[in-house]
Amino acid sequence: MTPDSPMPSTDRPLLVALGDRSYLIHIADGPVSGPPSHAAFWSALFAECGTVGDLAVVTNDTLAPRYGEALCRLFTKLGYRVVPIVVPDGERFKNAEMLDTIHDAMLEARLDRTATVVALGGGVVGDVAGFAAATYQRGVRFIQVPTTLLAQVDSSVGGKTGINHPLGKNMIGAFHQPRGVVVDLSTLDTLPAREYAAGLAEVIKYGASLDATFFTWLEDAMPRLLMRDRGALTHAIRRSCELKAEIVGSDERESGRRALLNFGHTFGHAIEGASGYGSWLHGEAVAVGMVMAAALSAKLGLVEQSVCRRLVALLATAGLPVEPPRLSVEEWRRWMSTDKKAERGRLRFVLIDGLGSSRVSQVDDADLDAVLSARPESSLVDQAVVV
Amino acid sequence: MTPDSPMPSTDRPLLVALGDRSYLIHIADGPVSGPPSHAAFWSALFAECGTVGDLAVVTNDTLAPRYGEALCRLFTKLGYRVVPIVVPDGERFKNAEMLDTIHDAMLEARLDRTATVVALGGGVVGDVAGFAAATYQRGVRFIQVPTTLLAQVDSSVGGKTGINHPLGKNMIGAFHQPRGVVVDLSTLDTLPAREYAAGLAEVIKYGASLDATFFTWLEDAMPRLLMRDRGALTHAIRRSCELKAEIVGSDERESGRRALLNFGHTFGHAIEGASGYGSWLHGEAVAVGMVMAAALSAKLGLVEQSVCRRLVALLATAGLPVEPPRLSVEEWRRWMSTDKKAERGRLRFVLIDGLGSSRVSQVDDADLDAVLSARPESSLVDQAVVV
Structure with missing residues (x-):
């Protein structure tokens, strides 16, 4: 590890600075997997989050028996009225129906505006429960307890909430900041x-597009990360959240710099959309999307071939796919055209202009088509490496 | 009219001061009913509202032929791509289905985040289209063009948007401020x-609970208001919006003072809910709700009988109901218990403690039950007048 990224202790929470919507991310070991011995932690957390009313604990049917039930028992013991809400597990359920399920349960339990929604799960639970909190009686408190690496480094920072629509991913949603985030490493x-x-893909994204030092650290630390080493994980999660928090703090509503967080996502969203959501994991689609965005950046002369080579190698070491699926140029364009970064029909891409450095830019159709139509698809990786 | 409430000219817009979410309310004569001669007005308005992308014009099937089509023609002529979205007319359609209709049409037209939603209609169109704007791609611009008196004095100020749920009115929604509001008096x-x-009920509410001078002016001006005199209407609408804007500016998210705007609404919402929404108009339910809240205030010794008498008289002169429907105490309590002002199961009421002065307070069950169980129902009015 380089001197400018010291290993943090797990007991120092990370601040997401958003004025009166600021909140803390706690990275810890055990509060979710072993709640009975963490009563003091949760008690302090609820106080910090201004939790005065009842708790709606939203989780999925995989996590409910594993963590949810014991957590609900502890919260009840701490004096809260707890309303457990269990939704099905899977990206394909991230829709209006799941939102209704949560709202219905909250209304049937007669929760008022002092209620707090606790989202225990991965990105799906976090996004939908967060959107339910954003829109229940025009907004109630919300605490994120992400249990996947992807949710811990991505969706738990920044307040994006929402659901998918048959015509596009995350098309319906709101910005709603959590009051606090609890990352329990042991859930991994x-x-x-x-x-x-898939979570490592987003971690690599932060390094490749925002922080060369972190990228270099990841190349070194990947074997330990793959063994889920607590120390390496703590740094990887903390640095990812720091990088995202710094950008979100300067551009909460994504009018400018926040778009940089979407490196690989324009291509990635198209892959997810074209495959009907669910056959590709989000992080897998983003991994391939980053390879495509890097190839596009190289084609435009923004970045050297060695950077593309290192990105492809690191993704492959992490066990991620690096070759795009077989789609026609028309299919790519159709699925990319609903990208939320699009403005007046013009696609905008996050391109890297060096390791750990990125920019948002429109791209000429010919350059884009060259990347979209690379045949065989594996040549794109070669192209990223060889250009 | 008293010297401290001078008649404003219609060309001076009213500022709703909310920091970087501030916006102007334009009170004018003709831009909606006769758009071709108001091209310059609309052009300036769109510039003021930062409207750079396409327009989704949401209206209902009554207003589309009356105003919507001509407005869409003008907006097209001004250079905008216009997506007209027509929804059914009526409070019973203010639900998740109408929200989906709007979102589906926006997605099918491939509107991006630069789009602006123009809500042309009464409170239903404004609330649902506003909520659609709040949640489309996590929030797009929104312009209110209220065409009912109720919407002009109430829902066009303050950014409350939302839909009804079978278990309660406005239970799902968001705060989302418009970029601008256009009140065309001729639509009345x-x-x-x-x-x-029903719109006059909310106007009277502002006077009774917040501004004794305005209340006295209304007693004098009611005959002219009933004739829809433009001068009297301009002052009534402007003063109502001013009073609401001043409170909303100090408490945008309704954590404190904003609750004062709900005088008559706890009882009123119960009347609407118990009757299944739609048989009572919102303003009618609020009128009766104000009589009940005034009677409760008098019962607690907060206000003199003469104030209750003047309130009942002014409401009756405006053509509004003043007697509650026949509900059991249990029914009242059940429908009031989902009121969004409730905290931890305790109902809170807006009570008047003088003409034009109000406070939020919890109330003892015995005092509340005395008002809820008044038999015959007409005795409540007598009670309000006679106590």
């Missing part, structure tokens, strides 16, 4: 390898 | 008398 022990790798 | 000429009176 049971995360399937494929989902864990 | 075709408003049915019953809807017009």
